Amino acid sequence: MLEIHAAEAPITEDDAFIAEALESASIPTLMMALIHITGDPGLLDGPIRPGPAAMGGTQGGLPEEERAQVRAHALEVLKAFRDGGCRLPPPPSHETIIRMMSFMVGEEVPDEYLPMMLEEMALDGDHRDVHWDDVPAEARKSLRVLVIGAGMSGLLAAIRLEEAGIPYVVVEKDDHVGGTWYENSYPGCRVDVPNHFYAYSFEPNHEWSEYYSQRDELVAYFEHCATKYGVRPHIRFNTEVTRASWDEDRGRWSVQVRPADGDEETLEFSAVISGCGLLNRPKYPDIPGLDDFEGPCFHSARWRHDVPLDGKRVAVIGTGASAFQLVPEIAKITEHTVVFQRSPGWMGPNPLYHERVPDGKKWLLEKVPFYARWYRFLLFWPASDALLRSFKIDPDWPHPERSVGPLNEERRVQMTEYIASQVGDDPELLEKVVPKYPPFVKRILQDNGSWLGALRRPDVDLQTSGIERVTAKSVIAGDGSEYPVDAIVLATGFHANRFLYPMDIVGRDGVVLSEKWGDDPRAYLGITAPGFPNLFLLYGPGTNLAHAGSIIFHSECQVRYILGCLKALLREGRRVIECRDEVNEAFNERRAEAVSQLVLSHGGTTSWYKNSRGEVTVTSPWRLVDYWSWTRRPDLSDFELR
Ligand code: NAP
Numbered sequence: 001m002l003e004i005h006a007a008e009a010p011i012t013e014d015d016a017f018i019a020e021a022l023e024s025a026s027i028p029t030l031m032m033a034l035i036h037i038t039g040d041p042g043l044l045d046g047p048i049r050p051g052p053a054a055m056g057g058t059q060g061g062l063p064e065e066e067r068a069q070v071r072a073h074a075l076e077v078l079k080a081f082r083d084g085g086c087r088l089p090p091p092p093s094h095e096t097i098i099r100m101m102s103f104m105v106g107e108e109v110p111d112e113y114l115p116m117m118l119e120e121m122a123l124d125g126d127h128r129d130v131h132w133d134d135v136p137a138e139a140r141k142s143l144r145v146l147v148i149g150a151g152m153s154g155l156l157a158a159i160r161l162e163e164a165g166i167p168y169v170v171v172e173k174d175d176h177v178g179g180t181w182y183e184n185s186y187p188g189c190r191v192d193v194p195n196h197f198y199a200y201s202f203e204p205n206h207e208w209s210e211y212y213s214q215r216d217e218l219v220a221y222f223e224h225c226a227t228k229y230g231v232r233p234h235i236r237f238n239t240e241v242t243r244a245s246w247d248e249d250r251g252r253w254s255v256q257v258r259p260a261d262g263d264e265e266t267l268e269f270s271a272v273i274s275g276c277g278l279l280n281r282p283k284y285p286d287i288p289g290l291d292d293f294e295g296p297c298f299h300s301a302r303w304r305h306d307v308p309l310d311g312k313r314v315a316v317i318g319t320g321a322s323a324f325q326l327v328p329e330i331a332k333i334t335e336h337t338v339v340f341q342r343s344p345g346w347m348g349p350n351p352l353y354h355e356r357v358p359d360g361k362k363w364l365l366e367k368v369p370f371y372a373r374w375y376r377f378l379l380f381w382p383a384s385d386a387l388l389r390s391f392k393i394d395p396d397w398p399h400p401e402r403s404v405g406p407l408n409e410e411r412r413v414q415m416t417e418y419i420a421s422q423v424g425d426d427p428e429l430l431e432k433v434v435p436k437y438p439p440f441v442k443r444i445l446q447d448n449g450s451w452l453g454a455l456r457r458p459d460v461d462l463q464t465s466g467i468e469r470v471t472a473k474s475v476i477a478g479d480g481s482e483y484p485v486d487a488i489v490l491a492t493g494f495h496a497n498r499f500l501y502p503m504d505i506v507g508r509d510g511v512v513l514s515e516k517w518g519d520d521p522r523a524y525l526g527i528t529a530p531g532f533p534n535l536f537l538l539y540g541p542g543t544n545l546a547h548a549g550s551i552i553f554h555s556e557c558q559v560r561y562i563l564g565c566l567k568a569l570l571r572e573g574r575r576v577i578e579c580r581d582e583v584n585e586a587f588n589e590r591r592a593e594a595v596s597q598l599v600l601s602h603g604g605t606t607s608w609y610k611n612s613r614g615e616v617t618v619t620s621p622w623r624l625v626d627y628w629s630w631t632r633r634p635d636l637s638d639f640e641l642r
Contacts, residue, residue, distance in 0.1 A: 010086040011078060011367050018078050021360035022071045025371075026058035028104045030074050030364070032374040037081050039089030041096045044103050053105040054382035058375075060106055078368065088369060091124065104374065105381045113384070116628045119201075120380060120553070121373045126202040128556055130164040130563050139570045140165045146244075146255055146269040147171070148503075150235050151179015153538035153555040154275025155222055156200065158231040160559050166566065169267070170231065171257055173240040177226045178219040180279055186303045186322065186489075187329035189215040192353070192446040193550045196365070196372070197379045200225065201556060204372050206365035211352040212446070244272055245506035246533060251575035251642070253534065270575065271534040273562060278539055278618055279494040281501055285317060289470040290488075297488040300326060307487060311335050315475045315483060317467065318491035319345060320608075321445055326491065328450040331460050338461045338475070338483045343605050344432065346411075346439045349418050353448040380549070385623040387547045391440055391598040403438045404599045411439045422452040429455065432464050437604030443546060496608040496618050497521065499541060507532040508578070519611035524584040524638065525631060526620070527558050528565070533578035533642075536562040542591050543627075544619040546600060546609065553624065561631040568636055576642040583638045594621035 011018070022030070028050040031043050048070060050060020059067065081087075092100065101109040101117060109117065119127045132140060143166050147154045150172035161168040176182045181189075191198050195208040203225055209217060226232045238260040244253050253269045282299040284290075290297065296307045300322040310333045316323055319341040331337045365372040394405035403409035416434055423429045433452065445451070455462050466478030474484045495501050497519040505513035511531045523529040526543035527536055538558050545551060565577050595601050595616045600609055609619040620627065 009367060011082040013082075013363075013367075015075070015079055017363075018082075019071075019075050021363045022074055022078075024358040024360035025071065025074070025364055026361075026375060026378060027062050027067045027070045028053070028060040028106075029058070029371055029375045029378055030070060030368070032100050032104055033368045033371040034070075034074055034077050035092055035096070035100060036370040037077055037088065037368075039092070041092060041099070044096075044099050049106070050104060051106040052382075053107075053378055054386060055106075058378055060104075097123070100374075101377065101381075104378060109381070113625055116625055117377060117380070121377050122201050123370065123373055128201065128560055130160045130560075132164045132567060135567065135570050137165060141167060143167065143270045143566060143570070144169075144268070145566070146241075146253065146267070146272045147275055148241050148272065149179055149275035149277065149280075150174075150177040150222075150226065150231075150237075151181070151275060151277060151280075152222060152552060153277065153559070154179065154273070155226055155231060156552075156555050157273045157275055157538060157559050157562065158234060159200075159225065159229040160563050162230050162234075164563060164566075168234055169269075170235040171239050171241050172235055172237050175237050176219070176223075177232075177235065178222045179275075180277060180301075181215055181218040181222065183280065184301050184303075184322070185215055185305070186300045186326045188325040189322075190325065191218060192321065194352075194379045194383070197376050197383075198550045198552060200552060201376075203228070204365075204376070206362055206372060208357055210354070210356050212350075212354070241503055243504040243506070244535075246508050246535075248508055248533075248576075251534070271536065271566060273536045273538065274500060274540070275538045276500065276503075278496045278499060278544065281495040281498070282490075283493050283495050284490060285492045287317075287467050287470055292472050293470050293488060294472045295486050295488070298490065300489060300491040301494070309334050309487060312486040313484060314338075314487050314489060315340065315485045316489045316491055318342075318493065320491060320493055321345075321443060322493075323489075323491035324445045324447075324451050326489070327460075328454040330489075331454040331457055334459070336459050336461070337454075338463055338485070339455070340463050340467055340475070340477070341432070342464075342466070343437070343442075344435045345442055345445045346415050346435050347419065347445040347447040347451065348415060350446045350448055353446050354450065380553075383550075384548050385625060388598075388623060391547055391600065393597055393599060393602075400438075400602075401604060402436070404602060408438055408440065408599060415439060415444075418447075419452065422449060423456065426456070429462065432462055435605070438599050438602055440546065440599045441602045441605050442607040442609075493608050496544075497611045499537065505532065505535070507535070519617065520613075520615065521617055522584060522588045524579045524587050525558075525561065525627075527561055527631075528577075528579045530579050530581040530584050533576045536565065538562075541617055542588075542620055544609065545624075546619045549624050554620075554627065557628055557631040561634055564633045565639070568634060568639075569641070572636075572641050574641040576640075578640050578642070580638060580640060591621060595619075597621075 035041050048066045145168040147157045147170040150170050158170050190212050195213045199205050240258050242258050243256040253272045255267045258264045282301045298304045309330050313336045314334045315338050317340045390407040390411050397405050403412045463477045468476045468478050474482050476482050499521045508531050521541035523541045526540035598621050600616045609616045611617045
């Protein structure tokens, strides 16, 4: 018999407590945990079988009667487990785990996904961790790495560098960790990916208070990680990287940093990892008269907490994900809100979006062995590659302006019905909020009714005639209506296509990154680019996820790959690693071809996925499983090592 998994605390609670907690169990998840606890895979051959996870939520579509049966069985198992000293039998065999996966999600999990999912679930520990005991400490110390940004991905890079024993410095322009979650503090800001997998795979949090946590809790999570993994002392806060230039002779990056309260300094690094993301530089609209407005006017990502909006008349420009979250909140307190919509977004129903996690569920996550790991899998799987099928353009599809194929049309019908179920009695509003373009051209918005509920309020107007101009005290719409307002909120998005903007990055032979790329960034795997040796990007070109997964998953893939590149340098006794031009070009041609076959490239509307020529540059067309396998380790033939 093995001791209980170290991450889980022993069960000490009484029978009544356990029975109560089981009421909030996800039954498919519970069944998997029971197999671990009893060592008996018999449930896999039993009569109670979850349906497809995508359809049945976290309950596998099981009827209440069957759920009650599983709970009753679980109560007996957990009591015996507790009374027996919380000792676990040997873990299920690999073959059993594979059967468990398909059983749990009610569909066959193809073989090619198994290694990725096993790793993501970390059933027997963190397999993405980095221990370089095979590289002498002296060699490791010869590297000095700069990480730009202490947001989700920069912290992740720092955590792995720390594990690998490589000297590093994190330079962060803000006074805090958290990146986008720190900077975006607008009312209602929350994650819209399920939080129990929007967390590092190696640092699950069983205490999320909501299924989709709000901004403060996310910042606290990243703060916790920075401290727990020893990264904090390496962060230089309030310091901005302004310029980095490559010195080929010395094989180093020379980096200028500007502390908020000091003089610019030049630092030297053997490699640079950018964790500054692509949604961190606000985009301000070019609207006639905007500068003449006399009241407060601010971007959603630069929220003015010193400007109370209670009882005020407010204009919100934009209806993307940020507006979608903030409008319902401010509408509760303003005297009047007018929302300027240029194009509506598709939205999908998500009843858990604002719900709190019951205490019983937190207990199950924390105390029931392997429950949290399988819960992650249950959330991950339906948010994996299956959705990509709805993105595929069918060249023979008869009405490509409204959808691009049968599955895409199906989504359109579902979401239209969902919208109509809320505003069907208001044909004028319905006409304004149902997009004309196909689903998935832009990001799908998570909804629990709060957006359309806000738009239906008598003190909220939705303006769709555009903005003619702004005056000192009002916004004048395209149809000539004038809206006197006290404040303007610009929920107008970010410079997503300008990577590393506004930093000045000068590569080999004096090539300036912003000039080379313009708004057509091209990096191999979104991570590394010819002409810019020893420079690595996290959340780089073509790695935004629109069809599946969480950016944390992608960042974990990228960080592993980057650490693999650094290790290759040390192993080969080289100082410089640079992606080959032909490899990058071929990859980007494949990427462009793949994108052209997906709805992302549809011309029916704007999106921040596209550059000024309408080309999709930031979003990934790849299946998660492909990207995962391509980034497991670098293929050194893709690089020149010097
Ligand atoms: P966004 O999706 O780029 O939306 C910007 C909005 O402003 C769009 O409605 C756009 O209209 C409008 N707009 C831009 N310029 C305009 C102009 N000159 N006049 C009128 N309207 C204008 O930006 P976002 O809402 O900040 O979201 C960006 C991304 O951040 C999201 O897609 C998501 O990836 C991330 N985000 C995530 C969360 C979350 O997870 N909870 C929350 C917020 C943001 P058009 O649509 O017509 O271009």
